[in-house]
Structure formats: C-alpha cells, structure tokens
Amino acid sequence: MRKIYILFSAVLCLMAVGCRQQGGGKATDMKYRPLGDTGLEVSEISIGCGGFEKLDSAASLELMTMALDSGMNYIDIYDCTPKTRSNIGYALQGRRKEMIIQGHIGTIYKDGQHVRTRDVEEAKAGFEDLLERLHTDYIEVGMIHITDSHEEWEAIQDSPFLDYVFQLKKEGKIKHIGLSSHNAEVALRAAKSGWVEVIMFSLNPAFDRLRGGAVPWEKGAMDNLQAGIDPVRVEFYDYCATHKIGVTVMKTFGGGGRLLDAKTSQLGVAYTPEQCIAYCLANPCISTCILGIDNLDELKADLHWMHATEAEKDYTQVGQHEKPSLGGDCTYCNHCSPCTAGIPIAKVNELLDKAERDGLTPELQEQYNALGKHGSDCTHCGACLSRCPFGVDIPSRMDAARTMFGH
Ligand code: SF4
Ligand code: SF4
Numbered sequence: 001m002r003k004i005y006i007l008f009s010a011v012l013c014l015m016a017v018g019c020r021q022q023g024g025g026k027a028t029d030m031k032y033r034p035l036g037d038t039g040l041e042v043s044e045i046s047i048g049c050g051g052f053e054k055l056d057s058a059a060s061l062e063l064m065t066m067a068l069d070s071g072m073n074y075i076d077i078y079d080c081t082p083k084t085r086s087n088i089g090y091a092l093q094g095r096r097k098e099m100i101i102q103g104h105i106g107t108i109y110k111d112g113q114h115v116r117t118r119d120v121e122e123a124k125a126g127f128e129d130l131l132e133r134l135h136t137d138y139i140e141v142g143m144i145h146i147t148d149s150h151e152e153w154e155a156i157q158d159s160p161f162l163d164y165v166f167q168l169k170k171e172g173k174i175k176h177i178g179l180s181s182h183n184a185e186v187a188l189r190a191a192k193s194g195w196v197e198v199i200m201f202s203l204n205p206a207f208d209r210l211r212g213g214a215v216p217w218e219k220g221a222m223d224n225l226q227a228g229i230d231p232v233r234v235e236f237y238d239y240c241a242t243h244k245i246g247v248t249v250m251k252t253f254g255g256g257g258r259l260l261d262a263k264t265s266q267l268g269v270a271y272t273p274e275q276c277i278a279y280c281l282a283n284p285c286i287s288t289c290i291l292g293i294d295n296l297d298e299l300k301a302d303l304h305w306m307h308a309t310e311a312e313k314d315y316t317q318v319g320q321h322e323k324p325s326l327g328g329d330c331t332y333c334n335h336c337s338p339c340t341a342g343i344p345i346a347k348v349n350e351l352l353d354k355a356e357r358d359g360l361t362p363e364l365q366e367q368y369n370a371l372g373k374h375g376s377d378c379t380h381c382g383a384c385l386s387r388c389p390f391g392v393d394i395p396s397r398m399d400a401a402r403t404m405f406g407h
Contacts, residue, residue, distance in 0.1 A: 028070055028071030029306040030043045030070060033286075034246075034287065035074075036198060036244045036245045036287065038141075038198065040246075042287050043072045043288060044277070044289065045302060045305055047074070047290065047291060048075070048293070049080045050294075052087055052088055052091075054294055054295075055295075056087065057086075059295075060084075060087035063295070064095075065091070067293075068095055068099065070299075071306075073099055073100055074099070074100045075100070075101055077101060077104065077130065077134075079108055085133040086133045088133075092135070096135070096136055100141070101141070102140070102198070102290075103174075104145040105126070105127050105142050105164075105168070105174075109126075110122075111342070113342065113344075114334050114335075116145055116146060118155065118159065123161060123164060127142075138172055138173050138174065138175065139173070139175070140174070140175045141176050142168055142169065142173075143179065143200060144165060144177070145180060146389075147181050147190070148186060148335075148389050152186070153190065177195055177196055178199060179200075181199065184201075188235055191236060191240050198246040199245060199246070200247075200250050201248075201249065202249075202389070203249045204252055204253065205271065206259055207254075208233065208279075241285035245285070248289075249290060252276050252277060253271075254266055256330070256332040256333075258331065259276055260273065264353070269318050270318075273301060277289050278313035329392070330353065331390060332349060333390075336388045339383070339384055341378060342377070343373040343398065345384060348374065348397070349397055349401075351364055352397060368405045375397075375399060375400070375402035375404075375407070
C-alpha cells in the first residue's frame with residue numbers, strides 16, 4: 001500500500017551540510033521538537049513497533065540502525081509479540097541512550113493475542129517483560145495503553161493499576177507518564193489531570209475532517225485549522241499546546257497507510273507521506289508523528305520528509321474529497337483484540353480489504369488459509385465491538401471474509 005517516494009533521499013540526507021549533530025555525533029537534517037514539558041527533544045518523525053513484527057533480528061537491526069543514523073530518536077512500543085520486543089531490544093543494543101522509548105503499560109500478549117488489561121499483576125508482568133527484552137531498566141515514557149471511553153478513564157482513577165504506574169515513576173522505571181486515546185474528550189480529561197505528561201492521539205487529515213465537521217482546506221495557522229474541527233478536538237489541541245502536554249501522533253497516514261492510496265483513503269483522495277506529516281506538524285501541540293514502517297524502502301521514503309520542498313508538503317493542493325467515509329474502515333490497529341474465538345481480526349480484515357479491492361488472488365487465499373482462525377470461527381459474541389475505536393462492524397466483516405475465502 002505504501003508508495004515509494006524518492007528512494008535515495010535518505011542517503012543524500014546523510015551527506016547534507018548544515019546539519020544538526022545528534023546521538024553519536026551523526027549529522028542529519030532531522031528537526032526536533034520539545035515533548036511537552038518533559039525536557040525531552042524528539043524527532044519530528046519517529047517509528048512505531050508494528051513494522052518490526054514482520055522482520056527478523058537482522059532486518060530489525062538494519063531498520064533501527066538506519067532510523068537512528070537518520071536522526072530518529074523516538075519509538076513507540078506497545079504489546080507487540082515477545083519475539084518482536086526481543087528483536088527491538090537486540091537492534092537497540094549499544095544505542096539505547098540514542099532512542100527515547102514510549103512503552104505501553106496495561107497491555108500484554110497472551111495466548112497469541114493482544115490483551116488490554118488493568119490487572120496489576122498482568123500489567124506488571126508485561127512491563128517487566130518489556131524492560132527485560134529491551135535490555136534496559138527504564139523507559140522514558142510509560143504510556144497507559146488505549147483509554148478510549150469515559151468509563152475506562154474513570155475506572156483507572158484511584159485504582160491499584162494507577163498506583164502501579166505512579167510507583168513505576170517513583171522508582172524511575174518510567175520517567176514520564178503518558179496515555180493513549182482515540183477519543184478527544186477522554187484525551188482532554190487526561191491532559192487536564194495534572195499527572196499525564198504525554199498523550200498519544202490519533203490524528204491525520206481524515207480524522208480531523210471526518211470526526212466533527214469539515215476542515216477548511218488551508219494549512220498553517222491554527223486559526224484556520226480550528227475553524228471546522230470538532231470543538232473538543234480543538235480544545236484538546238489548544239490545551240496541550242498551552243499547558244505543554246506532549247502529543248505524539250498515531251495513525252499519521254490514516255491507519256494502515258489508508259490515506260496514501262486513493263482506493264483506500266478515507267477522504268477518497270491520496271495523500272503523500274509528506275502531506276500527512278506536514279498536516280500533523282502544522283498543529284503546534286504535536287511533538288512527533290509516529291510512523292508505521294515495515295521495511296527499509298518505506299523508511300527511506302518517509303525520511304524524504306527532511307528534504308521535502310514546501311510544494312511537496314503542501315496538503316492544500318490535495319483538495320476536497322467528494323464522498324467522505326470513516327465509520328467501518330478498519331485501520332488494522334489490533335485494538336479490538338482479543339477475540340473470544342481467537343480470530344486475528346486485524347489480519348482477516350486486511351486480507352479481506354485487499355481481496356475486495358484488488359480481487360482474490362492465490363497469494364491472498366494462501367495467507368488467509370495460514371491464519372490459525374478464520375471468519376467462519378466468529379460466533380457473533382460482540383465482545384470485540386466496544387474495543388474498536390473506528391466503529392467497524394466486525395462480525396459482519398468476519399462473515400464477509402468467510403464468504404470471500406470460503407471458510
Ligand atoms: S464477534 Fe466474532 S470477531 Fe468479535 S470477539 Fe466475538 S467471535 Fe471474535
Ligand atoms: S476492527 Fe477496529 S480495532 Fe480491530 S483492527 Fe480494525 S480498526 Fe482496529
């Protein structure tokens with residue numbers, strides 16, 4: 001899905017003049033922003049852990065090395081598979097201090113699935129596992145994993161789980177407390193809590209535009225950006241900028257890279273990576289855009305951001321979409337997990353979307369067959385529905401997958 005833009009730009013960037021010295025004395029053109037009031041300076045673009053799930057240890061090392069050498073100094077690590085955590089730890093060995101780690105608390109990998117938890121013992125086991133596999137005794141940002149509803153937010157107040165998070169900070173195992181959310185109302189409550197220092201929030205042109213009115217199609221000043229966005233989102237952005245709450249962006253490219261392809265874009269038009277990043281960074285509260293990067297080619301394409309011209313960054317040229325759609329589009333984020341029947345929902349949706357879009361190929365059928373559980377295993381229990389931030393009718397999609405793939 002991802003397009004390759006200017007393949008050798010990352011190589012050129014390493015030779016550029018007038019660069020900033022970063023990490024181990026490398027010269028890059030990466031720009032940095034304050035992470036709220038934490039005292040940390042983070043690269044404008046940073047890396048998520050999802051892409052590492054597809055890589056072995058050698059490829060993980062290669063990707064991490066290029067990211068670090070290019071000046072990226074921030075990584076988000078949620079409950080990716082234990083093997084992936086180990087590979088990231090391997091890739092960071094010897095360079096741990098060059099990378100600021102945003103690691104999630106309250107999410108574990110259990111029985112082959114991602115599980116959101118507020119059970120202290122489970123959260124503790126998950127966090128200790130993270131430190132061990134990363135070969136470190138602390139992370140910079142301890143991110144309370146996805147808190148999307150008011151009920152979830154209220155449930156963690158004065159809870160043993162929150163006590164555990166505070167204890168981690170007191171012990172220095174996390175330097176700052178963060179929280180991730182797709183819900184602007186909850187994110188705003190977190191920002192105003194007085195103890196959340198960093199918030200990971202889903203932001204891109206589609207989410208701003210389709211979650212509460214039309215965005216005027218000008219870039220730059222917040223006055224313009226704010227004019228058509230859901231007022232709660234605006235209040236959240238303003239509050240974070242004014243009170244120096246760090247905001248890190250997830251789903252910069254629409255989730256699963258949807259915005260980069262007109263066939264999948266929620267806005268019906270394709271954006272480039274530069275336009276998506278420029279849109280997010282035009283918002284003064286944003287510290288870094290966390291990018292899903294699957295391989296070296298995608299990393300090189302994303303690093304073109306450092307040398308993109310103003311014309312390349314100009315998202316105003318994309319223009320108006322005609323048929324906006326947001327509800328029902330899976331972003332393959334895995335937040336609906338675990339499935340009571342063990343179905344890898346995100347993967348099933350991804351294969352189904354591809355088959356619907358491009359036609360069912362033997363390769364897609366083979367990948368689907370190789371999954372441990374399939375659409376036909378869905379019992380319509382509905383347990384996953386409340387965990388999906390994007391309103392996907394998951395049981396219906398599982399039915400559609402069974403029809404498409406035959407089981
Ligand atoms: S509705 Fe289907 S996909 Fe969702 S948790 Fe239940 S069995 Fe799994
Ligand atoms: S169904 Fe929803 S929660 Fe699950 S992967 Fe898709 S977008 Fe994410």
